[in-house]
Amino acid sequence: xxxxxxxxxxxxxxxxxxxxxxxxxxxxxxxxxxxxxxxxxxxxxxxxxxxxxxxxxxxxxxxxxxxxxxxxxxxxxxxxxxxxxxxxxxxxxxxxxxxxxxxxxxxxxxxxxxxxxxxxxxxxxxxxxxxxxxxxxxxxxxxxxxxxxxxxxxxxxxxxxxxxxxxxxxxxxxxxxxxxxxxxxxxxxxxxxxxxxxxxxxxxxxxxxxxxxxxxxxxxxxxxxxxxxxxxxxxxxxxxxxxxxxxxxxxxxxxxxxxxxxxxxxxxxxxxxxxxxxxxxxxxxxxxxxxxxxxxxxxxxxxxxxxxxxxxxxxxxxxxxxxxxxxxxxxxxxxxxxxxxxxxxxxxxxxxxxxxxxxxxxxxxxxxxxxxxxxxxxxxxxxxxxxxxxxxxxxxxxxxxxxxxxxxxxxxxxxxxxxxxxxxxxxxxxxxxxxxxxxxxxxxxxxxxxxxxxxxxxxxxxxxxxxxxxxxxxxxxxxxxxxxxxxxxxxxxxxxxxxxxxxxxxxxxxxxxxxxxxxxxxxxxxxxxxxxxxxxxxxxxxxxxxxxxxxxxxxxxxxxxxxxxxxxxxxxxxxxxxxxxxxxxxxxxxxxxxxxxxxxxxxxxxxxxxxxx
Numbered sequence: 001x002x003x004x005x006x007x008x009x010x011x012x013x014x015x016x017x018x019x020x021x022x023x024x025x026x027x028x029x030x031x032x033x034x035x036x037x038x039x040x041x042x043x044x045x046x047x048x049x050x051x052x053x054x055x056x057x058x059x060x061x062x063x064x065x066x067x068x069x070x071x072x073x074x075x076x077x078x079x080x081x082x083x084x085x086x087x088x089x090x091x092x093x094x095x096x097x098x099x100x101x102x103x104x105x106x107x108x109x110x111x112x113x114x115x116x117x118x119x120x121x122x123x124x125x126x127x128x129x130x131x132x133x134x135x136x137x138x139x140x141x142x143x144x145x146x147x148x149x150x151x152x153x154x155x156x157x158x159x160x161x162x163x164x165x166x167x168x169x170x171x172x173x174x175x176x177x178x179x180x181x182x183x184x185x186x187x188x189x190x191x192x193x194x195x196x197x198x199x200x201x202x203x204x205x206x207x208x209x210x211x212x213x214x215x216x217x218x219x220x221x222x223x224x225x226x227x228x229x230x231x232x233x234x235x236x237x238x239x240x241x242x243x244x245x246x247x248x249x250x251x252x253x254x255x256x257x258x259x260x261x262x263x264x265x266x267x268x269x270x271x272x273x274x275x276x277x278x279x280x281x282x283x284x285x286x287x288x289x290x291x292x293x294x295x296x297x298x299x300x301x302x303x304x305x306x307x308x309x310x311x312x313x314x315x316x317x318x319x320x321x322x323x324x325x326x327x328x329x330x331x332x333x334x335x336x337x338x339x340x341x342x343x344x345x346x347x348x349x350x351x352x353x354x355x356x357x358x359x360x361x362x363x364x365x366x367x368x369x370x371x372x373x374x375x376x377x378x379x380x381x382x383x384x385x386x387x388x389x390x391x392x393x394x395x396x397x398x399x400x401x402x403x404x405x406x407x408x409x410x411x412x413x414x415x416x417x418x419x420x421x422x423x424x425x426x427x428x429x430x431x432x433x434x435x436x437x438x439x440x441x442x443x444x445x446x447x448x449x450x451x452x453x454x455x456x457x458x459x460x461x462x463x464x465x466x467x468x469x470x471x472x473x474x475x476x477x478x479x480x481x482x483x484x485x486x487x488x489x490x491x492x493x494x495x496x497x498x499x500x501x502x503x504x505x506x507x508x509x510x511x512x513x514x515x516x517x518x519x520x521x522x523x524x525x526x527x528x529x530x531x532x533x534x535x536x537x538x539x540x541x542x543x544x545x546x547x548x549x550x551x552x553x554x555x556x557x558x559x560x561x562x563x564x565x566x567x568x569x570x571x572x573x574x575x576x577x578x579x580x581x582x583x584x585x586x587x588x589x590x591x592x593x594x595x596x597x598x599x600x601x602x603x604x605x606x607x608x609x610x611x612x613x
Contacts, residue, residue: 047526047534049613054106060603062086064550064557067603070579071596072145077174078589090117092174098590107573123181126232146193153188160214163188186216194295203286212383217281239281244317269322271306273386273428290361306353321456326352331464334491336422342471354446362503368454369530373498376445386428391421404439422492447495449514451530477544482576484549490518504582515577542573576601
């Protein structure tokens with residue numbers, strides 16, 4: 001019965017299906033054939049090759065006096081702005097006639113001109129009581145441009161006194177109309193607008209005088225703008241009561257005194273170096289600031305302390321994060337200038353302090369990443385200096401300590417006093433347990449660039465790339481000084497000294513551009529994916545075949561009575577790159593991406609065009 005029921009259901013279903021089928025309809029018209037599509041572009045290998053060409057150069061003719069230092073770009077006037085500290089003015093350099101091909105002689109080119117943008121010797125600012133006071137102005141340290149507003153950070157004549165920020169409205173020709181001056185902290189060394197233009201952030205370095213008779217606190221000033229008008233007073237993020245620690249393992253009572261804050265920071269790896277009795281806020285010296293794309297957070301390099309501070313611009317707080325150590329047993333370093341040739345070796349027991357100068361930031365997958373140029377710096381004042389050579393540690397007339405068996409073996413194997421003994425290291429971290437035996441050396445700078453996530457966890461470091469690439473291309477000229485053509489001169493110090501960095505996008509890829517202060521190298525890395533950064537290009541706009549010598553610590557760096565000779569400096573090319581500014585193709589006067597570089601020793605501003613090959 002079951003089989004018959006299933007058979008009946010099957011037949012019924014088949015008959016029902018047949019009864020629902022209609023006759024086939026007439027054939028519809030044939031559709032039109034679409035137009036041929038645009039051929040796709042050929043795929044490109046990664047990293048993509050870039051062509052770097054000098055398309056313009058401005059020369060002040062002033063050498064060794066920071067005559068071309070910090071650079072910016074003003075889109076409306078199609079001009080580069082550069083601080084000329086030697087004459088305490090800003091050079092406005094029109095770029096509207098830039099070519100799209102390289103100039104004939106990149107090293108000695110002088111195709112660009114400038115007009116002087118000057119500012120007064122004193123200004124009126126509001127004090128905390130709202131009264132007008134007049135303050136004298138010293139040297140301009142930094143500039144920033146947002147749309148048509150220019151901000152200039154100017155120190156006081158005495159650097160330990162409070163400085164000011166001067167605001168100007170820029171015209172379509174780059175001339176300025178004074179808007180307002182706002183008082184800020186001591187030694188405003190760098191400033192930047194937030195991406196939304198609502199604030200200007202100022203890194204007040206607060207350096208001591210050389211005798212430590214005055215040592216102001218480091219701080220960050222925050223100047224709000226409303227409808228383009230700056231506030232009369234700056235708010236301050238201090239390095240005392242505004243300092244926070246995000247760990248849930250800590251309560252506010254755990255860091256409510258200077259001694260507690262110092263202990264926590266030292267345990268985390270922040271380096272303190274200074275005379276006894278200085279405070280955390282005096283020892284932490286803000287250097288350079290970069291801001292998140294939403295203008296809510298910022299990061300400030302605390303170079304000497306080997307740290308970066310995370311600024312919350314809503315809560316007006318700062319959290320200081322130590323950057324850790326670079327293990328030179330994992331990378332190769334040239335540590336001596338005595339052999340005058342590139343010579344690399346891994347160094348167990350030797351560590352680098354990253355100590356970034358310039359930092360920049362960009363977005364990847366909705367998160368912010370910070371790029372740092374790991375220059376390195378020491379405190380070296382008359383009243384206190386941490387600067388020593390490794391040889392000084394075991395010198396009976398200096399520190400009179402003993403190396404561990406392993407470190408002594410390395411010291412001997414590298415050539416002793418003429419080898420590892422030449423390396424500049426910090427005395428602040430020598431023999432922390434004070435047992436007389438030194439197991440490790442701590443050198444200044446990472447000789448690299450790094451990428452950090454927004455919480456200051458390192459995700460990439462270029463390792464020993466800079467030294468190896470520069471040596472491969474420049475040979476014995478690598479690690480040269482920027483005051484003379486003397487190769488290997490800086491190997492015992494901080495190498496080529498990565499000083500300046502900026503990031504920018506070219507044809508959908510994000511690149512980091514890093515300039516080395518001493519040797520003049522420009523390195524380009526594809527950092528689109530911060531976890532897969534890759535070297536792309538190297539360029540050096542310098543002539544190592546000419547002979548010159550200058551001393552930037554002399555009142556006249558070219559003083560012949562002191563044995564200096566600057567006759568051939570105009571032929572030497574770019575010396576001492578201090579800042580880098582990327583200009584996107586959409587903003588560029590010649591339609592191609594540009595790099596503007598300020599070179600403080602040669603007093604030149606060089607404009608590079610950077611395009612895909």
